[in-house]
Amino acid sequence: MQQAIEIALSAIDKNEVPVGCVIVHNDEIIACEHNMVEKNNNSTQHAEIIAINKAMKKLNSKYLDACDIYITMEPCIMCAGAISHSKIRKVIFGCYDMNNGCIEHNGKIFSKIKTNHTPEVIGGIEIEKCQKIIKDFFANKRKDND
Amino acid sequence: MQQAIEIALSAIDKNEVPVGCVIVHNDEIIACEHNMVEKNNNSTQHAEIIAINKAMKKLNSKYLDACDIYITMEPCIMCAGAISHSKIRKVIFGCYDMNNGCIEHNGKIFSKIKTNHTPEVIGGIEIEKCQKIIKDFFANKRKDND
Numbered sequence: 001m002q003q004a005i006e007i008a009l010s011a012i013d014k015n016e017v018p019v020g021c022v023i024v025h026n027d028e029i030i031a032c033e034h035n036m037v038e039k040n041n042n043s044t045q046h047a048e049i050i051a052i053n054k055a056m057k058k059l060n061s062k063y064l065d066a067c068d069i070y071i072t073m074e075p076c077i078m079c080a081g082a083i084s085h086s087k088i089r090k091v092i093f094g095c096y097d098m099n100n101g102c103i104e105h106n107g108k109i110f111s112k113i114k115t116n117h118t119p120e121v122i123g124g125i126e127i128e129k130c131q132k133i134i135k136d137f138f139a140n141k142r143k144d145n146d
Numbered sequence: 147m148q149q150a151i152e153i154a155l156s157a158i159d160k161n162e163v164p165v166g167c168v169i170v171h172n173d174e175i176i177a178c179e180h181n182m183v184e185k186n187n188n189s190t191q192h193a194e195i196i197a198i199n200k201a202m203k204k205l206n207s208k209y210l211d212a213c214d215i216y217i218t219m220e221p222c223i224m225c226a227g228a229i230s231h232s233k234i235r236k237v238i239f240g241c242y243d244m245n246n247g248c249i250e251h252n253g254k255i256f257s258k259i260k261t262n263h264t265p266e267v268i269g270g271i272e273i274e275k276c277q278k279i280i281k282d283f284f285a286n287k288r289k290d291n292d
Contacts, residue, residue, distance in 0.1 A: 037208060038208075040208075041202065041206060041207065041208045042199065042202045042203075042208050043202075043208040043209060043231040043232055043233070044195070044198060044199070044202075044228045044231050044232060049190070052190060053188065053190070056187065056188045056189075056190075057188075060187060061187065062183060062184075062186075062187045062188050062189040063189060076227060076231075077223055077224075077226065077227035077230070077255065077259065077261065078223075078224050078225075078226075078227025078228045078230070078231060079224075079227070080223065080224075080227075081222060081223035081224025081225070081226075081227055082190045082224045084223070084224070085189040085190050085222075085224060086189055086190060087189070099260070100260075100261075100262065102259065106259050106260050107253050107255070107258070107259040109223065109253070112253070113223065113248065113252050113253040114245070114246075114252050115223065115246075116246065
């Protein structure tokens with residue numbers, strides 16, 4: 001999770017929403033990404049999507065069933081869907097997202113909706129650090145807009 | 147929808163699940179794609195995801211709010227999430243998907259779950275043709291495996 005936090009922090013200067021994501025395979029980090037919505041001018045370029053695509057390319061496999069994903073924030077519906085399709089084994093995330101998070105909120109994708117694959121999920125890891133990154137980012141954004 | 151059906155049919159020979167997707171902007175088709183899971187060895191490469199990425203690149207815009215999307219089958223959770231992020235105006239789809247579809251089934255994403263953007267949705271267009279493409283594909287798959 002420390003690596004995911006660091007990559008999230010590195011997104012701030014690039015004006016990307018600071019969410020970081022790391023995918024681990026056999027104790028090795030095979031993808032470490034932050035959101036790239038602004039750089040790629042594409043609203044679907046969340047950290048998880050970029051990391052999943054990278055990991056599949058690296059392993060030359062359409063499934064990541066021997067991989068775990070670490071994310072600084074609870075994933076949205078799109079990313080939870082991509083995690084399910086990829087058959088990722090375990091999802092470890094930092095802070096909760098009351099607005100767009102959909103694992104513990106908004107539909108509770110993995111517990112209430114039928115999906116192809118349901119990963120093990122652990123939320124709330126390094127919750128304070130992860131929450132602070134996002135809170136500070138949006139507080140500064142508001143200040144800039146005042 | 148006819149174009150989406152044609153691109154779906156063209157996927158069969160490539161052994162891709164035949165779902166087709168077209169994105170229209172100002173009466174012009176700017177993306178016309180089928181699933182590429184097998185070719186790209188990536189389980190997230192659904193027709194909708196590929197088409198949305200292509201359309202954003204073509205319009206050089208992270209939002210597709212002046213676009214409509216035509217899909218031969220009800221989208222899954224991941225694709226419905228991507229449609230919401232992209233702010234696509236209208237979703238027109240063919241047959242329903244009781245297993246993975248999540249607009250009229252499985253969570254009813256756009257009516258029951260809070261999303262950033264809720265498009266207008268019309269389902270069941272050319273339903274018989276669209277259903278037959280998928281049914282025949284999986285029937286032939288089963289025959290090949292017998």
